[in-house]
Amino acid sequence: xxxxxxxxxxxxxxxxxxxxxxxxxxxxxxxxxxxxxxxxxxxxxxxxxxxxxxxxxxxxxxxxxxxxxxxxxxxxxxxxxxxxxxxxxxxxxxxxxxxxxxxxxxxxxxxxxxxxxxxxxxxxxxxxxxxxxxxxxxxxxxxxxxxxxxxxxxxxxxxxxxxxxxxxxxxxxxxxxxxxxxxxxxxxxxxxxxxxxxxxxxxxxx
Amino acid sequence: xxxxxxxxxxxxxxxxxxxxxxxxxxxxxxxxxxxxxxxxxxxxxxxxxxxxxxxxxxxxxxxxxxxxxxxxxxxxxxxxxxxxxxxxxxxxxxxxxxxxxxxxxxxxxxxxxxxxxxxxxxxxxxxxxxxxxxxxxxxxxxxxxxxxxxxxxxxxxxxxxxxxxxxxxxxxxxxxxxxxxxxxxxxxxxxxxxxxxxxxxxxxxx
DNA sequence: GCGCCAAGTTAACGCTGTCAACTTTTTGTG
DNA sequence: CACAAAAAGTTGACAGCGTTAACTTGGCGC
Numbered sequence: 001x002x003x004x005x006x007x008x009x010x011x012x013x014x015x016x017x018x019x020x021x022x023x024x025x026x027x028x029x030x031x032x033x034x035x036x037x038x039x040x041x042x043x044x045x046x047x048x049x050x051x052x053x054x055x056x057x058x059x060x061x062x063x064x065x066x067x068x069x070x071x072x073x074x075x076x077x078x079x080x081x082x083x084x085x086x087x088x089x090x091x092x093x094x095x096x097x098x099x100x101x102x103x104x105x106x107x108x109x110x111x112x113x114x115x116x117x118x119x120x121x122x123x124x125x126x127x128x129x130x131x132x133x134x135x136x137x138x139x140x141x142x143x144x145x146x147x148x149x150x151x152x153x154x155x156x157x158x159x160x161x162x163x164x165x166x167x168x169x170x171x172x173x174x175x176x177x178x179x180x181x182x183x184x185x186x187x188x189x190x191x192x193x194x195x196x197x198x199x200x201x202x203x204x205x206x
Numbered sequence: 207x208x209x210x211x212x213x214x215x216x217x218x219x220x221x222x223x224x225x226x227x228x229x230x231x232x233x234x235x236x237x238x239x240x241x242x243x244x245x246x247x248x249x250x251x252x253x254x255x256x257x258x259x260x261x262x263x264x265x266x267x268x269x270x271x272x273x274x275x276x277x278x279x280x281x282x283x284x285x286x287x288x289x290x291x292x293x294x295x296x297x298x299x300x301x302x303x304x305x306x307x308x309x310x311x312x313x314x315x316x317x318x319x320x321x322x323x324x325x326x327x328x329x330x331x332x333x334x335x336x337x338x339x340x341x342x343x344x345x346x347x348x349x350x351x352x353x354x355x356x357x358x359x360x361x362x363x364x365x366x367x368x369x370x371x372x373x374x375x376x377x378x379x380x381x382x383x384x385x386x387x388x389x390x391x392x393x394x395x396x397x398x399x400x401x402x403x404x405x406x407x408x409x410x411x412x
Numbered sequence: 413g414c415g416c417c418a419a420g421t422t423a424a425c426g427c428t429g430t431c432a433a434c435t436t437t438t439t440g441t442g
Numbered sequence: 443c444a445c446a447a448a449a450a451g452t453t454g455a456c457a458g459c460g461t462t463a464a465c466t467t468g469g470c471g472c
Binding site for chain 1 (some may be wrong): 418419420422423436
Binding site (some may be wrong): 103154157170176178193197 | 244263320324368371374377386403405411
């Protein structure tokens with residue numbers, strides 16, 4: 001008897017996807033750490049401890065899939081929140097705020113994303129592509145700013161790395177509770193201060 | 207027969223210090239990850255697997271001691287490299303460069319520092335104090351800059367958080383190989399660009 | 413209808429952090 | 443100076459982990 005959803009599935013009905021979802025659910029529930037164990041993921045899905053190895057080479061491969069999903073969601077959040085403001089500087093700042101907001105909203109997922117993502121190994125090319133797309137939002141805003149003469153000249157990718165450093169560092173300091181801020185309003189005003197200051201520093205000296 | 211150094215030691219001769227040193231040595235050797243195991247630390251020192259528990263409550267407590275040592279060394283590096291330039295803006299930028307340089311020189315130690323440090327729990331007060339002293343270097347430079355009217359007004363701690371975010375994020379992206387940079391000279395020019403841009407953004411609008 | 417191979421299971425290995433119970437050494441005090 | 447108490451270190455065990463080998467099951471292509 002075929003399952004209701006008889007797509008690519010064999011026995012279970014798309015394990016792999018189910019494993020990613022379960023891992024993400026565990027990560028989301030206990031935002032404390034990345035102490036998610038492969039065996040617990042399997043338990044939650046209802047398969048044996050070794051079943052995941054038919055879909056992922058090892059634990060890192062599963063986490064890489066979770067990370068890729070995270071970068072896709074980050075891209076979506078950036079695109080939605082950055083909007084279509086005609087001012088590239090406003091877009092750049094908005095993308096920075098949206099970036100940190102995403103990290104605050106999904107701290108454990110954000111940690112997995114950046115504990116897995118590496119640029120060197122070319123095997124995880126789909127993960128790299130997903131991360132690159134999210135990063136491109138900032139590059140595009142900076143290029144547009146340079147095109148209208150609002151942002152200082154220079155390699156836009158390099159300037160985007162600077163921007164990324166700021167929001168990445170701020171996001172990590174906040175979600176790892178390394179700044180004495182608990183009130184979300186305080187966090188957001190700090191994010192605003194940070195992104196405003198950086199955008200100012202990237203502007204073309206008049 | 208007392209040991210050569212019969213200070214506070216009982217049996218071994220200052221285990222605890224030896225454990226911290228061994229842990230730091232392991233971390234330094236394999237800069238790959240924080241996969242340092244308590245048992246391997248004990249093995250290297252030549253004691254049994256349970257001996258560390260007479261000196262540290264658990265593995266995290268040992269890593270916290272390693273982290274504290276790291277923050278002290280970071281403070282030292284910041285003080286040395288920041289120098290005594292009369293221009294607070296130059297000092298601020300120099301401290302940022304020194305910060306990232308430290309992280310690049312000691313990547314695994316830097317990771318342990320920030321995977322252990324949390325502001326909330328008041329029990330690790332010595333760790334917090336060490337981190338606070340390093341952070342104070344940036345706060346002082348910013349306060350000095352405000353005093354001579356070179357830096358925009360505002361809570362200097364908040365402005366220092368912005369600075370810290372930038373250098374922390376840049377340091378992590380670099381040491382975790384999340385930027386496509388391998389040449390150290392390329393890294394350093396990016397660090398310069400980043401710190402220059404931020405300092406510019408923090409300056410008082412004239 | 414049937415064989416084959418993907419998908420899933422069981423059992424085991426070596427590793428880990430941690431604890432309880434025990435032994436050894438040092439030290440403070442009557 | 444003796445000796446008890448406490449500090450420091452050891453052994454052995456437990457549960458959990460990632461991973462692999464050997465096995466079983468079940469659905470699809472011929």
